[in-house]
Amino acid sequence: MSKVQKNKIKKESSLISSAFELFSTKGINETSISNIVHKAGVAKGTFYLYFKDKYDILNKIILNKSSNLLIESMNATKSKNFTNYEESVLFFIDYIIEYFNNNKFMLKLIYKNLSWGILKKASNEYEGIHEIYDFFMTLYKDSAINQQDVEKTLFIIIELVGSVCYSSIILNEPDNIDKMKPILFDTIKKII
Amino acid sequence: MSKVQKNKIKKESSLISSAFELFSTKGINETSISNIVHKAGVAKGTFYLYFKDKYDILNKIILNKSSNLLIESMNATKSKNFTNYEESVLFFIDYIIEYFNNNKFMLKLIYKNLSWGILKKASNEYEGIHEIYDFFMTLYKDSAINQQDVEKTLFIIIELVGSVCYSSIILNEPDNIDKMKPILFDTIKKII
Amino acid sequence: MSKVQKNKIKKESSLISSAFELFSTKGINETSISNIVHKAGVAKGTFYLYFKDKYDILNKIILNKSSNLLIESMNATKSKNFTNYEESVLFFIDYIIEYFNNNKFMLKLIYKNLSWGILKKASNEYEGIHEIYDFFMTLYKDSAINQQDVEKTLFIIIELVGSVCYSSIILNEPDNIDKMKPILFDTIKKII
Amino acid sequence: MSKVQKNKIKKESSLISSAFELFSTKGINETSISNIVHKAGVAKGTFYLYFKDKYDILNKIILNKSSNLLIESMNATKSKNFTNYEESVLFFIDYIIEYFNNNKFMLKLIYKNLSWGILKKASNEYEGIHEIYDFFMTLYKDSAINQQDVEKTLFIIIELVGSVCYSSIILNEPDNIDKMKPILFDTIKKII
DNA sequence: GATGAATGAGAATTCATTCAT
DNA sequence: AATGAATGAATTCTCATTCAT
Numbered sequence: 001m002s003k004v005q006k007n008k009i010k011k012e013s014s015l016i017s018s019a020f021e022l023f024s025t026k027g028i029n030e031t032s033i034s035n036i037v038h039k040a041g042v043a044k045g046t047f048y049l050y051f052k053d054k055y056d057i058l059n060k061i062i063l064n065k066s067s068n069l070l071i072e073s074m075n076a077t078k079s080k081n082f083t084n085y086e087e088s089v090l091f092f093i094d095y096i097i098e099y100f101n102n103n104k105f106m107l108k109l110i111y112k113n114l115s116w117g118i119l120k121k122a123s124n125e126y127e128g129i130h131e132i133y134d135f136f137m138t139l140y141k142d143s144a145i146n147q148q149d150v151e152k153t154l155f156i157i158i159e160l161v162g163s164v165c166y167s168s169i170i171l172n173e174p175d176n177i178d179k180m181k182p183i184l185f186d187t188i189k190k191i192i
Numbered sequence: 193m194s195k196v197q198k199n200k201i202k203k204e205s206s207l208i209s210s211a212f213e214l215f216s217t218k219g220i221n222e223t224s225i226s227n228i229v230h231k232a233g234v235a236k237g238t239f240y241l242y243f244k245d246k247y248d249i250l251n252k253i254i255l256n257k258s259s260n261l262l263i264e265s266m267n268a269t270k271s272k273n274f275t276n277y278e279e280s281v282l283f284f285i286d287y288i289i290e291y292f293n294n295n296k297f298m299l300k301l302i303y304k305n306l307s308w309g310i311l312k313k314a315s316n317e318y319e320g321i322h323e324i325y326d327f328f329m330t331l332y333k334d335s336a337i338n339q340q341d342v343e344k345t346l347f348i349i350i351e352l353v354g355s356v357c358y359s360s361i362i363l364n365e366p367d368n369i370d371k372m373k374p375i376l377f378d379t380i381k382k383i384i
Numbered sequence: 385m386s387k388v389q390k391n392k393i394k395k396e397s398s399l400i401s402s403a404f405e406l407f408s409t410k411g412i413n414e415t416s417i418s419n420i421v422h423k424a425g426v427a428k429g430t431f432y433l434y435f436k437d438k439y440d441i442l443n444k445i446i447l448n449k450s451s452n453l454l455i456e457s458m459n460a461t462k463s464k465n466f467t468n469y470e471e472s473v474l475f476f477i478d479y480i481i482e483y484f485n486n487n488k489f490m491l492k493l494i495y496k497n498l499s500w501g502i503l504k505k506a507s508n509e510y511e512g513i514h515e516i517y518d519f520f521m522t523l524y525k526d527s528a529i530n531q532q533d534v535e536k537t538l539f540i541i542i543e544l545v546g547s548v549c550y551s552s553i554i555l556n557e558p559d560n561i562d563k564m565k566p567i568l569f570d571t572i573k574k575i576i
Numbered sequence: 577m578s579k580v581q582k583n584k585i586k587k588e589s590s591l592i593s594s595a596f597e598l599f600s601t602k603g604i605n606e607t608s609i610s611n612i613v614h615k616a617g618v619a620k621g622t623f624y625l626y627f628k629d630k631y632d633i634l635n636k637i638i639l640n641k642s643s644n645l646l647i648e649s650m651n652a653t654k655s656k657n658f659t660n661y662e663e664s665v666l667f668f669i670d671y672i673i674e675y676f677n678n679n680k681f682m683l684k685l686i687y688k689n690l691s692w693g694i695l696k697k698a699s700n701e702y703e704g705i706h707e708i709y710d711f712f713m714t715l716y717k718d719s720a721i722n723q724q725d726v727e728k729t730l731f732i733i734i735e736l737v738g739s740v741c742y743s744s745i746i747l748n749e750p751d752n753i754d755k756m757k758p759i760l761f762d763t764i765k766k767i768i
Numbered sequence: 769g770a771t772g773a774a775t776g777a778g779a780a781t782t783c784a785t786t787c788a789t
Numbered sequence: 790a791a792t793g794a795a796t797g798a799a800t801t802c803t804c805a806t807t808c809a810t
Binding site: 416417418428429432437438 | 803804805806807808
Binding site: 413504533535536537539540543544546547548551557558559563564567568571574575 | 605725727728729731732735736738739740743749750751755756759760763766767
């Protein structure tokens with residue numbers, strides 16, 4: 001990789017990490033492109049060489065962070081070599097919950113963006129995402145339920161986890177995450 | 193009520209309905225206070241007599257609209273005189289889903305703000321909200337499960353419905369609401 | 385005095401004292417009529433029944449406060465029955481300085497407004513102000529210097545005291561008031 | 577100096593001179609940033625590239641103008657090669673008075689801001705200001721009085737001149753500047 | 769006399785975007 | 790490719806003043 005190429009990547013990732021930190025701490029509406037380039041230590045014009053506008057960099061961040069989280073969770077789950085579906089799903093979910101519990105900023109940022117739409121988009125760009133589908137499908141292969149319903153159920157679970165995490169971790173409503181977890185896991189068990 | 197008092201209420205509700213329509217159609221970020229007062233036909237300064245800023249009026253709208261929806265759903269459910277809990281819950285949920293299906297703008301606006309936190313705040317201001325708790329608690333009174341867990345389960349169901357509605361009605365992900373409903377209802381049946 | 389009359393005076397003085405406190409603490413530019421009426425506990429329209437605008441009430445305050453200060457100083461000086469001019473003047477000056485030293489807010493507020501112009505205006509409205517002239521003129525009556533020059537010298541002294549007080553008490557420049565006093569008094573002695 | 581640098585200086589000084597003229601003619605409170613940028617022929621945002629707010633540009637103007645005046649007065653005095661202190665001081669003062677007499681706007685603007693505090697701040701930024709101290713100190717070197725008292729006396733004289741000029745030139749109180757000058761000079765002679 | 773809701777002009781300030789260097 | 794000065798439209802918010810009650 002040439003020096004110029006390296007420099008470009010350095011600038012882009014500097015912009016991304018600066019934007020992420022500002023979005024997390026100040027909020028998206030309150031973060032301006034000026035803020036981002038200042039923190040990143042690059043010129044204003046440079047921003048537009050890499051991103052269209054604030055929402056472009058935001059979407060790229062969300063896609064990147066949530067894909068990484070899902071892939072990480074999947075790999076951790078795989079490495080455990082669970083033999084039944086339920087155990088796998090619960091471990092996968094718990095991994096995500098704990099991540100959010102330790103990264104409240106990220107939960108705030110990607111809250112309501114960890115959705116099917118994002119996942120589908122991501123699967124084009126991030127190798128590894130489609131593996132997640134495959135993984136869960138495999139686990140379910142002996143079931144009588146058809147594939148499409150498995151997908152929808154998986155979707156419902158992910159939506160549920162996101163909502164409950166946000167409400168309990170960020171707002172402590174209706175209770176903190178440790179109190180909610182048993183009920184949530186119980187609910188998931190009932191679902192699958 | 194004096195002429196002045198009547199006029200005040202007229203101005204405030206004019207601002208609220210104008211803001212709601214603009215938020216729904218243009219989006220929140222794209223709606224300015226100038227837009228709102230222009231549509232409401234009042235002077236700019238008048239806005240600040242009633243609301244602190246854009247987010248103040250937004251929160252008041254969300255609180256008001258979601259409270260009304262819940263109370264309406266509850267009343268509709270009550271009038272059916274169901275004898276078992278499951279039927280009641282499903283009817284209640286279906287009422288909400290159909291409302292969202294017919295009022296996509298409102299779904300967008302109060303997207304995932306139909307939450308426990310909102311409900312708690314609302315129960316101070318909107319008489320009728322705490323009736324919802326009471327209603328569901330009564331239905332469950334014969335169950336062995338303790339009250340707090342009933343509350344949490346109810347919370348989980350409401351969160352789930354909000355998320356699934358948004359994703360399926362607005363984004364058509366992973367499928368449209370009619371395809372999602374059976375799975376969603378099946379899931380809820382499993383939960384309760 | 386009728387109840388109505390009493391009420392009017394109460395409102396006016398409430399406005400004056402509120403304005404004085406706000407001007408002193410927040411500064412003149414940063415004080416609005418809204419602030420004043422809010423603090424005074426009267427309606428906005430009421431302000432305009434008593435004063436033309438912010439600068440009207442400000443001028444009235446300055447006139448009132450500085451006249452009172454001068455009359456107070458003069459009376460205190462008179463009561464000492466000094467037999468020579470120098471002692472009288474220095475006591476008079478010292479009284480003013482100490483007042484400012486203990487009322488920094490007032491020094492800030494009336495700074496540069498304790499001038500001949502104000503005094504002249506005041507002498508029409510505040511009985512007692514012209515006594516100050518008379519008092520100093522009497523003290524100087526045996527001098528060979530003509531009356532007009534006495535007046536100008538007195539003016540110069542007052543201007544000097546005002547400037548030095550502001551600079552030393554508020555800004556501590558070039559030194560604090562206790563360090564400046566000997567030099568200031570020495571200077572005044574040389575002048576008279 | 578690059579083209580860009582030249583252009584920056586042109587814009588900044590255009591803003592400064594526009595602001596000065598507006599402050600002088602309309603008054604500070606009545607001058608808005610809109611007025612300034614319009615007169616300067618630059619965009620509104622440009623103002624904020626150079627100054628924090630109206631008071632920032634005002635302070636910079638006062639600092640600049642009063643420093644220049646003092647340096648100019650000093651140089652004029654130096655060029656006369658006076659041999660005694662009194663003559664020097666009186667010439668220096670007279671130069672300032674005449675300047676104010678011919679530039680009433682500037683007198684109004686920097687009214688009583690021609691003070692020690694300003695001088696001290698200025699001496700960091702404007703080379704030549706500390707020369708004024710040195711110059712007067714040198715003249716006084718044979719005197720028995722200690723340096724600090726010379727400084728304070730100089731301060732008192734400058735404060736006095738500022739106050740008297742404002743009152744007599746702007747307000748004609750207690751008399752016009754020509755009538756006041758003999759008394760003022762007489763007073764200064766007594767002081768030194 | 770007193771009130772305070774309403775006004776709307778206008779002030780301050782921000783910010784995405786451009787473009788000459 | 791990178792810069793950052795400049796833009797000016799847009800936005801928020803304030804506030805003196807009025808006037809119907």
